[in-house]
Amino acid sequence: MQTRRIGDVQVSAIxxxxxxxxIEGRPDEQRSVSTIHAALEAGVxxxxxxxxxxxxxxxxxxxxxxxxxAVASYGGDTSDVLxxxxxxHVRPGDGSWTLxxxxxxxxxxxxxxxxxxxxxxxxxxxxHRPDPRVPYAxxxxxxRDLLDAGKIRFAGVSNAxxxxxxxxxxxxxxxxxSVQNQFSPSFRSSEPELELCAELDIAFLPWSPxxxxxxxxxxxxxxxxxTDVAKAHGVSPQRVCLAWMLAKAPVVIPIPGSSRPExxxxxxxxxxxxxxxxxxxxxDAA
Ligand SMILES: NC(=O)c1ccc[n+]([C@@H]2O[C@H](COP(=O)([O-])OP(=O)(O)OC[C@H]3O[C@@H](n4cnc5c(N)ncnc54)[C@H](OP(=O)(O)O)[C@@H]3O)[C@@H](O)[C@H]2O)c1
Numbered sequence: 001m002q003t004r005r006i007g008d009v010q011v012s013a014i015x016x017x018x019x020x021x022x023i024e025g026r027p028d029e030q031r032s033v034s035t036i037h038a039a040l041e042a043g044v045x046x047x048x049x050x051x052x053x054x055x056x057x058x059x060x061x062x063x064x065x066x067x068x069x070a071v072a073s074y075g076g077d078t079s080d081v082l083x084x085x086x087x088x089h090v091r092p093g094d095g096s097w098t099l100x101x102x103x104x105x106x107x108x109x110x111x112x113x114x115x116x117x118x119x120x121x122x123x124x125x126x127x128h129r130p131d132p133r134v135p136y137a138x139x140x141x142x143x144r145d146l147l148d149a150g151k152i153r154f155a156g157v158s159n160a161x162x163x164x165x166x167x168x169x170x171x172x173x174x175x176x177x178s179v180q181n182q183f184s185p186s187f188r189s190s191e192p193e194l195e196l197c198a199e200l201d202i203a204f205l206p207w208s209p210x211x212x213x214x215x216x217x218x219x220x221x222x223x224x225x226x227t228d229v230a231k232a233h234g235v236s237p238q239r240v241c242l243a244w245m246l247a248k249a250p251v252v253i254p255i256p257g258s259s260r261p262e263x264x265x266x267x268x269x270x271x272x273x274x275x276x277x278x279x280x281x282x283x284d285a286a
Contacts, residue, residue, distance in 0.1 A: 001043030002271040004253050006124060006203045007154040007177040011082050013246055013271050015046030015205070016264055017257035020213050022053040022063035024095070027259045029066065036070035038261030040078065042268040047071075048180070048205065048255040050086035050128060051113050057093030064116040072118075084178075084205075085113050086158060088128035088139065101131025103142035110146050125152035126180055127168075129159040136164055140171045147175060156180060158207070162196050169200065180205040180255075185223045185241060185286060186215065198249035206245055209254040210238050216257075225286035229279050235269065242270035244283045 003010035016039040021032040039047070053063035064085055071078050087109035090098045100106075106127070114122060127143050130136055146152045156178035157168045169176040179197050181190040183206035190206070197204035210216035220227040220237035226244075230237040238256070245254045258264035275283070 001045075001268070003045075004203065004250065006046070006082060006084075006253070009080075009082060011046035011080075011253065012044045012268070013253060014044065014242060014268050015048055015084075015253055015255040016044050017207070017255040018047060018049040018063045018067055019053050020257040020259040021066060023055065025213065026055075032066055032259065033070045033073065035258050035261050035264060036067060037074055039258070039264045039268070040071070040074050040076065040081070042265055044264065044268060045081050046084065046253065046255065047081065048084045048207075050089065050126075051109055051116075052086070052089035052091050052097065052128065054091060055093070057091070060091075061112060061116045064113055068117050082123040083117060083119075084124035084126060084156070084180075085117065085122060086126040086128040086180075087113065088131065099129060099131040099133075101127065101129075101134040101136075101139035103134075103138055103145070106139060106142040107146065110151055114151060121150055122152045124154040124156050124178060126156035126158045126178065130164060136167060137171055140168045143168075144172050144175075147172065154178070156203075156205075160193065162192055165193060165196055165200075165202075169202070176200075176202055178203040178205055180207055182207050183245070184209050184211045185219065185226060185283075186211045194248060194252065197251050202251060203253055204249070204251050206252065206254045209245060209256050210241060213257060223286045225282050229275065229283060232279075233273055235273060236266055238263075239266055239270045239273055240275070240283070242267055243273035243275055244280060246270060247275055247280055
C-alpha cells in the first residue's frame, strides 16, 4: 500500500470514511464490521470518524464505538492504524446537525471520544466545523490544550478557509497536521485550501470525495470524462476520481466513505492507477 504522511507518521494514501456506517441509511453492524475488516485487509491505516456520526441523541459516538470494536476484533496487526475523529458538531437526534465549538464542549467531547476509542491519546483530533458563536481562536485554543495535555497525538481542523488554516497553525504553534475539507468533482471550491496545505506541507483530507453518500454511485453518469478515463484503464470512475485527487499533491489523502467491503476494496485500488498529464487535464476541466 502506498503511504502518505500525517504529522510524523505514514498512513495509507486512501483512508476509510466511517460516516455511512452510522448515519441515515446505515447497514447492520455485521456488514459494517466486514467493511472495516476489508479496509484493514486491503492495507488501509487511516480511518476517519466523528463523535457526531450517529442517529439518536442516546447514541453519540456510534461510529467511534463501532470502529473501536471492529479494529479490536480484526485479528491482524493494527498497531499502525491511525483513527482520526472530530469534535464540535452535535446531533440532537432529530436529523439535524448543530454546532458547539466552545472550549468546554470540545474538552468534554474529547474525553468522551477517548473513552469510546479506548485509547490513552487520540491519534488525530480534528475541530469539526467553525462555530460562528465562538471565536475561532478559542475553539482551536482548546485543541491546543488537548495536544499539550497529551490527550491527542495530532491536531487537525475541518471545514476551514485559508485564513482559518493559517490562524489554526499559528495557535497550535506550527503543529497543525491536517485539514479536512469537502472536495470532489462536483465540489471543487476547496482548491485554495488544498494548495495552501501543499505549500505548508500539511495533509489535506478531501471529504465526500465521490460526491457524497447519495451521489457517489452516479459519479460516472454525472461526469462523462471520469467514465471515459475509467474505461481506458478498465477500472471504475470512482477509482479514477480518487487517483485524480492523489495526483493533485503529495499531501492529499482522500477518505472515501464505505458501508460495503466491495466499495472500499475498489477505492483502495486508486493508488495503482497512473493517469497521464493529458487525462489529468481532462478531468480537471470536466
Ligand atoms: N469533515 C466533515 O465535515 C465531513 C463531512 C462529510 C463527510 N466527512 C467524512 O468524509 C467521509 C467521506 O464522505 P462521504 O461518506 O460523505 O461521501 P463519499 O465518500 O463521497 O461517498 C460515500 C459513498 O460512496 C460509495 N463508494 C465508496 N467507494 C466507492 C467505489 N469505489 N465505487 C462506488 N461507490 C463507492 C459508498 O457506497 P456504499 O455505502 O455502498 O459502500 C458510500 O456510501 C465520510 O465518511 C466522513 O468520514 C467529513
